[in-house]
Amino acid sequence: MPTHDWKKSSWHSFVAQQQPNWPTGPVFDDTLKTLSQLPPLVFAGECQTLKASLAEAVEGKAFVLQCGDCAEDFSRCTGPDIRELLKVILQMSVVLAFAGEKKVIKIGRIAGQYAKPRSSDTELVNGLELPSYRGDMVNSPEPTLEARTPDPRRMLEGYYRSAATLNLVRSFTLGGYAALERVQAWHRASLDALPAGQKYEDLVRQIWKTINFMSAIGLDPQHVPQLNQVTLYTSHEALLLDYEQALTRMDSISGGWYDTSGHMLWIGDRTRQLDGAHVEFLRGIQNPLGMKIGPKYDIDDIKRIIERLSPDNEPGRLTLITRFGVAKIEECLPPLVRELTREGYKVVWSCDPMHGNTYQNQFGQKTRNFEVVLQEIRSFYQIHRAEGTVPGGVHLELTGDNVTECTGGSRQLMDQHLHQNYQTNCDPRLNAEQGVELAFELADLLHP
Ligand code: PEP
Ligand code: MN
Numbered sequence: 001m002p003t004h005d006w007k008k009s010s011w012h013s014f015v016a017q018q019q020p021n022w023p024t025g026p027v028f029d030d031t032l033k034t035l036s037q038l039p040p041l042v043f044a045g046e047c048q049t050l051k052a053s054l055a056e057a058v059e060g061k062a063f064v065l066q067c068g069d070c071a072e073d074f075s076r077c078t079g080p081d082i083r084e085l086l087k088v089i090l091q092m093s094v095v096l097a098f099a100g101e102k103k104v105i106k107i108g109r110i111a112g113q114y115a116k117p118r119s120s121d122t123e124l125v126n127g128l129e130l131p132s133y134r135g136d137m138v139n140s141p142e143p144t145l146e147a148r149t150p151d152p153r154r155m156l157e158g159y160y161r162s163a164a165t166l167n168l169v170r171s172f173t174l175g176g177y178a179a180l181e182r183v184q185a186w187h188r189a190s191l192d193a194l195p196a197g198q199k200y201e202d203l204v205r206q207i208w209k210t211i212n213f214m215s216a217i218g219l220d221p222q223h224v225p226q227l228n229q230v231t232l233y234t235s236h237e238a239l240l241l242d243y244e245q246a247l248t249r250m251d252s253i254s255g256g257w258y259d260t261s262g263h264m265l266w267i268g269d270r271t272r273q274l275d276g277a278h279v280e281f282l283r284g285i286q287n288p289l290g291m292k293i294g295p296k297y298d299i300d301d302i303k304r305i306i307e308r309l310s311p312d313n314e315p316g317r318l319t320l321i322t323r324f325g326v327a328k329i330e331e332c333l334p335p336l337v338r339e340l341t342r343e344g345y346k347v348v349w350s351c352d353p354m355h356g357n358t359y360q361n362q363f364g365q366k367t368r369n370f371e372v373v374l375q376e377i378r379s380f381y382q383i384h385r386a387e388g389t390v391p392g393g394v395h396l397e398l399t400g401d402n403v404t405e406c407t408g409g410s411r412q413l414m415d416q417h418l419h420q421n422y423q424t425n426c427d428p429r430l431n432a433e434q435g436v437e438l439a440f441e442l443a444d445l446l447h448p
Contacts, residue, residue: 006284008248008257011241016277018117018239018270020138020150021131028152035155035246040260041111041162042234044251044286050233050263051288053105055316057348057392063102063446064319064350064393065093066235066264066290067435068109070427071116074136077161082168083177084400085110087186088432089232090178091200092439094186098203100446105233109397111165112236112262114158115243116426117270133425137240141425155243162234162261169232178230181221183207188432190402194410196437235290238265241281248285256286266290266321267309269355274304283308290319290395292352295328299339306345319348321395325356326376333380337387348392351380358427361407361415367428370408374441381445394442398430409434 022028056062068085069076085108093104114137122129125143133141133148137158140147172178184204191197211221221227238244238259247261259265265285269292271278282289289309293302310318320340324332340347353376357368377394384391404421405428407413422428430438 006280008245008281008284010284011245011277011281014275014277014280015273016241017273018268019241020134021121022150022152022242031152031156032242032246035159035243038159040247040249040258041159041166042260042263044254044256044258044260046233047258047263047287048254050105050107051314051316053316054288054319054348055314056103057105057319058315058346058390060390060392061103062105063096063100064105064107064348065089065096066107066109066350066393067092067396067398069113069399070109070397070429071135071425072110072113072161072165073425074114074157074161077165079168081400082110082165083172084432086169086172086178086232086400087188088398088400088435090230091186091432091436093230094180094183094207095200095203095436095439095443096446098207099440099443102446105393106230107233107235107264108169109235110232111162111169111234112158114162115237115239117237117239117268135426137243155240155246158243159247159261166234169234173230173232176228179228180207181211181227188436191433191436194433194437196410196433196440199440200436233263235264235266236262237268238278238282239268239271241277244281251286254286257284259285259287262287264288264290264319266292266319268292269294269323272305274301274308279305279308288316288319290321290350292321292323292355293336294356295324295332297332297336299336302336303340303343306340306347310345310347313344313346315346316348318345319350319392321350321352322380323352323355323395324376326353326372326379328356329376329379329383333383334387337383337389341387341389349384349390350393350395351377351391352395353377353380354395354397354427361418363415363419365405365415365418365422365428367415367418368406370406370430370434370438372408373406373430374438377442378445396430396435396438397427398432398435400432402433403429403431406430406434409437
């Protein structure tokens with residue numbers, strides 16, 4: 001399919017899965033018109049820089065840490081919530097960079113992750129059949145018909161909250177908060193009693209020794225930008241195609257089309273049909289793309305989708321995010337890696353150890369177990385090493401809050417503890433402590 005046939009609206013001629021039943025009329029039309037006139041959230045040049053960094057991850061010269069909420073929540077678009085998430089990402093990346101000795105590409109599921117695919121259009125709540133909750137950009141989770149009716153104005157609200165989030169992320173990452181000298185300040189007192197807390201303290205001491213050594217030989221850390229600023233890229237699932245189209249603009253420098261709602265967009269396991277609207281939309285934008293692959297994949301189908309999304313096989317363009325679950329990864333990953341490598345596709349291989357390992361506990365809560373999550377990552381590494389390919393990164397659902405949504409970890413959370421602080425409206429997330437613990441385990445895997 002030649003790119004010149006593509007328009008930002010050409011997806012309308014294809015079947016779009018997982019779209020809300022938006023009410024038609026002036027509210028819907030006016031919302032999209034307003035969105036299409038508002039400023040872009042990200043700049044095309046940033047997307048190109050991210051693509052170039054991802055090309056390094058294809059070769060194993062950098063590691064992709066993509067993480068954040070399953071679904072962002074409008075009510076949690078607050079300074080402290082954003083700061084706590086950023087803090088855990090900074091802690092994890094410093095562990096990976098220092099202990100794992102690898103450049104870390106930090107990508108948040110942030111500033112736009114407001115829409116969710118669902119397994120069913122409706123759900124039965126207290127005998128009432130209601131539209132499913134599809135994320136704050138579509139409807140509200142309360143179990144009433146009014147709350148669950150899709151409201152297009154929520155897309156505008158999502159845009160503004162994404163802009164506010166991104167604004168604070170940029171201030172924190174460029175304005176001194178993320179300076180390596182503050183590595184001690186990112187520490188959490190709650191980690192103190194845990195092995196990861198001790199390891200983090202040791203790491204902080206080593207980092208200080210390094211900074212002091214730099215000063216001693218006359219390199220002023222204040223004047224080394226890499227020590228004072230970090231880049232956190234944004235990403236979300238490109239699910240609501242009307243929203244994504246409204247934010248798609250032509251870059252005046254390169255002449256390419258960019259979806260300016262986020263730096264990286266991914267296509268979900270439920271919406272990646274070869275002849276579907278999502279593949280059609282994403283093939284025409286120049287942002288780096290992700291594609292989720294679950295256990296039911298068809299290998300020929302995957303090859304055709306890759307050829308459509310990445311016809312030039314440009315390294316960094318495509319990240320394949322596999323999410324098989326610990327029980328299926330041994331069966332599903334090796335043939336995929338072997339075949340795509342044989343075809344010569346240059347992709348980043350990333351492991352999502354969350355979505356294939358979700359279960360419902362005896363109290364009806366959706367959860368995941370820390371050790372199982374870690375086990376899928378370990379298998380991912382073993383398989384890639386055995387195949388001679390590059391394990392390029394991880395894709396995690398986590399939060400900076402002290403939630404109790406996933407079991408396990410060194411606090412040994414069990415199913416019966418999860419009620420203490422179970423907050424998610426969607427999938428269960430690792431908490432900040434579990435995130436830092438996971439980073440230490442990952443650092444060991446990075447240099448075996
Ligand atoms: C997700 O990342 O939240 C998600 C829904 O994933 P998948 O498309 O892999 O099911
Ligand atoms: Mn999820």
